Structures are given as C-alpha cells and as structure tokens.
Amino acid sequence: MPFQTFDFERADLRARLAALSLDVKLLRWEVALRRMRWASKDSDHDTEGPGDDDGPYHHDGPTQLAQNFPNDHNGPPEPIRDGDPPPKKDPVPEQKPTGPGVLSRVLRDASQAVAFWGSIAALGQSAPWILAYWPEIIANNDPPKTFDELTEDVGTSKAGYQDHHIVEQTSAARDGFSREMIDGKDNVVKVPTLKHREITAWYGTTNENYDGLTPRAYLVGRSWSERYDIGIKQLMQKGILKP
C-alpha cells in the first residue's frame, strides 16, 4: 500500500479550530454563570444589575443582617469568617490530590470559584490535571431542576453526572423492597456527581438529629414513603431539585 504523506497543515488547522471551539464554549459558560449569579442576588441589592460583579454574597465587610442586631451570642452572629469569604480564584493544587475525599473537596472549591469569579480559564493554568474534571465542576453549579428534568437522562452516560437512587438501593434491597420499586422511574434521577457524593456522605455520617445514628442506619426497617420523603428532601436541601 503506498505511503500517504501526513497533512500537517490540515491537522494544525483542525487543532486550532478545536481550541477556538473550546474557548467559545468556555466563554458561553462564563456568561451563563454570571447570569445565574445575578439572578440569585440578594433582594437588598435590587438596584444593582448585570454590571455588578460582586456576586450574591457580601465579601467586603459585615453582612446586612449582622449590622442590624446586637452583637451577642443570642442574636445573629458576627460576620462569618469561614465559608462566606469569596472562594479563592484558583484553589486547585498543582498536584492532583490522592485521597478521594480531598479530591472532591478540591473539585467543589473549584466549582465555587467558577461560580463566584465567573472565570473558567484561570483554573488549571498551573494544574492541567483539573481539565479532566471540567464536567463535574460545571455540573455542580447547575440551578435546581424540576423532577422531570432530573429524570430526562437517567440510564444514559452524561459527563459530570451520575444516576442517583432517591431511596438508597442497597439498604432498600436488604429490607426486601423489589428491584422494580428501587429502579423505578420515580426513584432514579440524574444528579451532578459532586452533589451525589455529598448526599451519599450525608446518609453515612452520624447525626444528632437521628439519635446519634447515621440516617442510613435510622432508615433500616422504615417504610418506603419515609425513605422517599427523606430522599426527596435531601435533593431539595442540596439545591438539586426545585422545591
């Protein structure tokens, strides 16, 4: 078979076009995220509009709520210094973390940095390993969806998302619920991967509100409707399902 010369010029052009296409997609994400931030802004800032890039949270001084109340431990707290300062612009370490929990934390921090700063390009400049996790990072900033929207892609492969059983499947199967119920269309939704991990962790951590049991242990022997009710509320509380 005759040897065919590789067309470097054509390959180079294709690579440049692919890079440009990615840039356009990233810019579109940035715009969408900024719009999302503006839409969720505090109502105390009704006069501020798309030109304001402060985001939904105060980050340059005490919050409105704290300023209106006396500063004691029976009133609203002092301005919080942990959790509500703006996320770091680039919280991604150069080396990929080795523990799965730490990796999830970094991805969550990256997701919040994207949501707050509206800049995707900054991330990963010194840590290219993060690029493989773009789908998880972007998906974590999805606004709450309707139940129908969450069931749309169940059973398909969608980067950044996982199928989630509202009633935990292993526990339900152990208690004798049928696979038909467990895998039924009302019990499985497509959720962002990072949020899925948060929910799974919640079920497995001991909780004073459940008599010191994990919610998973608490639900052993409980009815399907109680399990489902708790599962649905978790989806709402984690900002996945619209109330």
Next chain:
Amino acid sequence: MNKRNLTQLSAAELVRAYEDIVVQQDESFKNARIKRFNEQFQQRREISHELRSRPGDQREMLAALFKHPKAWVRMCVATDTFVLNEARARMHMQYIAEHTWDPYRGEARSALGSWDAGHRPT
C-alpha cells in the same frame, strides 16, 4: 478521651475540648473522611452529655461558641443546644443556610429540614 477524664474537667475546659474536637471534625467533614468524622462525633457527644449531666444542664456554656468564625462549629453548637433554646438554634442554622457556601449551606438546610420533619436533638 474517657468518661473519667471528662468528669474531672471544669465546664470551661469541657467547652474548650468541645471546640477542639469540632474544629477537627470540620476538617473530616470537608474532606469526606466519614469514619474519622463519626469517631469525632462520638467524642463531641460525650462532652455534650457530660455538660448536660452537670447541675442545671451546663450545655448553655457552649453558646459562647456561637461567635466562632467556623460555620461548622456554630452548626454543632446550634444542634447541641437546640433543646435549651430552639429559636436561637434555628436562627443560627438559618443564617448558615443562607450566607455560606457548600458544604455548610447544604448541611444547614438538611438540619433545618430534619428539625421541621420532627427529627430533633434531645
């Protein structure tokens, strides 16, 4: 941390021990180290129960930690003093649900939802 050690501590020392363990638990929580988190939960519970067992139920001493900069510490205090002052606990938890980032925001919402559904600390 064993029961005999806790009985020998003053209330102020118990509050400091509580703060130490809850700050460590915050790291476990953020990094999803569930086994360690659950162990620290038990230690936190022992301290809270020791305070409860003291004359007049001295868990109110934990309320000083509502000024703590870490959201997780304030969430734990809200939960562990819930029975003493539900309105105050809700107010602090609501603040965290509305004014912080995940994972605290989601956890605070979960706690408020649990309380509304009747799953409450005792």
